[in-house]
Amino acid sequence: MIALVVGVVVVLTAANVLENRVINMLIMVILVVGLYVFAGNSGVFSFGQIGFMAIGAYTTAIVRIPPDTKEALFPKLPAIQLSPLGATLLGGAVAALAALLVAIQLMRLSGLAASLGTFAFLNIIYVVASNWSSVSGGSTGLANVPQTTTKYTGLLWVAIAIVIAWLFQLTRQCLRLRASREDEVAAASVGIGIYYERIVAFVLSGFITGIGGALFAEYYGTFNPDAFFVSITFLTVAMLVVGGRLSLSGAVVGTLFITAATEGLRRVEQGVDLGVVTIPARPGLQEVGVALTMLVVLLLRPAGITGGTEIKLPRPPRARVAAARVVEEEAT
Amino acid sequence: MSQTIQYVINGFSLGSLYALFALGIALVFGIMGLINFAHGELIMAGGFALVVFQNPSAWLRVLLVVLVVIVLALAMERVAFRPVRRADPETMLVTSFAVSFLLQSLAILIFGGLPHSVRPLSSVSSESFTIGGVHIQYLDVFAVATTVVIVIGLGLFLSRTTIGVQMRAAAENFTTARLMGVKANTVIATAFALSGFLAAVACMFLVAQTGIVEPSIGLAPVLAAFIATIIGGLGSLPGAVLGGYLLCAITVALQVTLPLNLRPYRDAFVFAALIAILILRPQGLLVARSQYKRV
Numbered sequence: 001m002i003a004l005v006v007g008v009v010v011v012l013t014a015a016n017v018l019e020n021r022v023i024n025m026l027i028m029v030i031l032v033v034g035l036y037v038f039a040g041n042s043g044v045f046s047f048g049q050i051g052f053m054a055i056g057a058y059t060t061a062i063v064r065i066p067p068d069t070k071e072a073l074f075p076k077l078p079a080i081q082l083s084p085l086g087a088t089l090l091g092g093a094v095a096a097l098a099a100l101l102v103a104i105q106l107m108r109l110s111g112l113a114a115s116l117g118t119f120a121f122l123n124i125i126y127v128v129a130s131n132w133s134s135v136s137g138g139s140t141g142l143a144n145v146p147q148t149t150t151k152y153t154g155l156l157w158v159a160i161a162i163v164i165a166w167l168f169q170l171t172r173q174c175l176r177l178r179a180s181r182e183d184e185v186a187a188a189s190v191g192i193g194i195y196y197e198r199i200v201a202f203v204l205s206g207f208i209t210g211i212g213g214a215l216f217a218e219y220y221g222t223f224n225p226d227a228f229f230v231s232i233t234f235l236t237v238a239m240l241v242v243g244g245r246l247s248l249s250g251a252v253v254g255t256l257f258i259t260a261a262t263e264g265l266r267r268v269e270q271g272v273d274l275g276v277v278t279i280p281a282r283p284g285l286q287e288v289g290v291a292l293t294m295l296v297v298l299l300l301r302p303a304g305i306t307g308g309t310e311i312k313l314p315r316p317p318r319a320r321v322a323a324a325r326v327v328e329e330e331a332t
Numbered sequence: 333m334s335q336t337i338q339y340v341i342n343g344f345s346l347g348s349l350y351a352l353f354a355l356g357i358a359l360v361f362g363i364m365g366l367i368n369f370a371h372g373e374l375i376m377a378g379g380f381a382l383v384v385f386q387n388p389s390a391w392l393r394v395l396l397v398v399l400v401v402i403v404l405a406l407a408m409e410r411v412a413f414r415p416v417r418r419a420d421p422e423t424m425l426v427t428s429f430a431v432s433f434l435l436q437s438l439a440i441l442i443f444g445g446l447p448h449s450v451r452p453l454s455s456v457s458s459e460s461f462t463i464g465g466v467h468i469q470y471l472d473v474f475a476v477a478t479t480v481v482i483v484i485g486l487g488l489f490l491s492r493t494t495i496g497v498q499m500r501a502a503a504e505n506f507t508t509a510r511l512m513g514v515k516a517n518t519v520i521a522t523a524f525a526l527s528g529f530l531a532a533v534a535c536m537f538l539v540a541q542t543g544i545v546e547p548s549i550g551l552a553p554v555l556a557a558f559i560a561t562i563i564g565g566l567g568s569l570p571g572a573v574l575g576g577y578l579l580c581a582i583t584v585a586l587q588v589t590l591p592l593n594l595r596p597y598r599d600a601f602v603f604a605a606l607i608a609i610l611i612l613r614p615q616g617l618l619v620a621r622s623q624y625k626r627v
Contacts, residue, residue, distance in 0.1 A: 045422055045425075105607065105611065106607070106611075108611060108614075109610055109611065109614045110614070112367070112421075112562060112566060113562065113610050113614040113615070113616075116558070116559065116562045116606075116610060117606075117607050117610050117611075119558075120559075120603035120604075120606045120607050120610075121603075121607070123599060123600070123603045124600045124603045124604060127596075127597055127598075127599045127600040127603075128597065128600055131596040131597055230551065230555075234429050234433075237426060237429070238426055238429055238430065238433075241422060241423060241426040242426070245422060285441070287433065287436075287437030287440065287441075288434060288437045288438055288441060290433070290437075291430050291431075291433035291434035291437055292434060294426075294429075294430040294433070295412060295427065295430040295431065295434060298416060298423060298426065298427045298430060299412070299415045299416065299427075302415075302416050302418075302419035302420075302423045303419075303423070304423075
């Protein structure tokens with residue numbers, strides 16, 4: 001996984017990409033890793049995680065909009081002010097709390113019923129955010145959040161999100177959850193409390209997604225409820241499935257892959273001069289291309305690009321020999 | 333009082349549309365376990381077919397729309413869904429997202445993102461009559477009547493024809509049905525063709541009500557249908573119809589009973605009710621036999 005982080009750094013510094021694309025990609029990585037922590041490990045697809053992104057974004061915005069602007073534009077907001085880091089953490093914490101409340105209700109469900117339940121939650125958040133004008137600014141949203149997210153804070157949070165997800169994967173808790181993913185009935189029969197295990201993963205996922213939302217608010221500065229609805233939900237789900245939904249590497253690879261495809265096609269769309277042939281500018285080509293790419297990947301590799309395996313650092317040769325010896329000794 | 337009746341009548345008309353969309357999704361789900369999000373793009377394709385064929389007579393237009401949508405549904409199955417037939421449900425679902433993205437972006441590329449207005453199929457669609465102070469649009473009556481006819485027709489098709497019986501067998505247990513000589517490709521293609529037919533019919537009513545067609549026209553209906561099929565019981569066809577009408581009933585009931593200051597939040601209450609139904613009956617209201625878990 002660390003290799004992946006390094007890879008991200010290399011991409012960031014080497015590629016001549018606009019800074020806003022890079023930061024947008026980093027935020028997407030956090031969101032998809034957040035989704036993966038729950039959906040990948042539990043096998044239950046959630047269409048509601050973007051609701052936690054919204055909660056993180058609004059919470060952060062409320063404690064970050066400068067006092068004078070707040071008084072002028074949104075007089076009913078509480079007068080609390082926090083530092084960017086504090087606001088990001090608060091965004092994650094409030095989202096995690098919301099995730100706990102949702103999980104207590106919804107984690108009794110399994111399969112598609114659970115997916116639909118989370119989707120209903122997303123809709124409730126959307127309707128409330130669009131109408132609760134005194135707090136959320138209604139359908140016009142909130143504005144003037146200081147733009148404090150940079151490449152480096154973004155990258156730092158990506159690393160933190162990946163490490164959290166990876167450490168979680170090493171715990172017994174996660175192993176029990178994965179057992180329930182493979183076979184719910186068998187897992188329950190050996191004493192795994194699926195309800196409880198799913199709640200833990202859901203809350204952790206809500207926290208990471210909330211952080212993603214907080215960074216989103218601190219990057220764009222202005223947003224409205226439409227930013228947290230169906231299209232970004234589909235996009236994150238698609239990124240996870242294209243990458244391979246059963247592994248953390250898949251979550252990261254899928255995001256990088258789809259972002260790269262989008263970025264590449266965006267340039268083709270503006271017209272490319274290849275010396276011999278000139279591809280004319282063609283607006284709308286990007287979306288068609290991205291959809292086609294996704295489709296081709298899914299048809300060729302239904303389990304996603306990584307196929308559910310983790311990308312590992314190659315072990316140093318000595319360690320490998322030692323490991324082989326242990327195996328041999330155990331065998332004899 | 334008459335206002336309430338008005339709401340109920342409008343609710344019945346909208347519920348019929350939801351039921352038709354939900355039936356299309358449930359038919360395909362029952363047989364191959366795919367929740368087809370691209371069903372919304374079948375609706376969109378029907379809408380644009382109405383835009384393209386503005387001039388022929390009403391009957392010819394209806395025929396052309398149905399034909400275009402059925403061909404698209406079959407093409408979708410052949411190109412995109414057949415290769416992932418054995419994959420897990422999530423992969424199939426995301427494949428259908430991708431198909432839906434693709435068709436929507438193609439529509440934007442060809443027709444542009446702005447709404448197109450459509451010449452109505454006939455002048456009757458905007459006329460109405462009044463009984464006891466209640467305005468009833470002919471269109472609403474026609475939508476409910478058509479839905480009833482289609483539901484009965486579909487029931488007869490599934491119980492009386494060979495292919496219908498084969499489809500039911502495949503929905504109950506696909507492997508066993510194949511062992512009995514049911515052709516997998518034929519039943520799946522038939523399910524897609526039927527779902528295309530249902531989408532085309534529902535699309536014509538939808539466009540007659542709104543008068544416009546745009547690339548995102550399919551999203552709201554497909555979400556409503558998705559909800560209707562799950563609360564009705566996934567894979568159960570009567571459940572899909574019931575779910576469609578129930579969803580509308582809840583919406584209308586909340587519209588009538590909520591106090592004015594809470595009315596903007598109506599949809600939030602609808603979804604809260606939905607969560608309550610899911611928690612009480614996670615398997616849906618009517619359980620299809622294929623969905624019982626065997627251990």
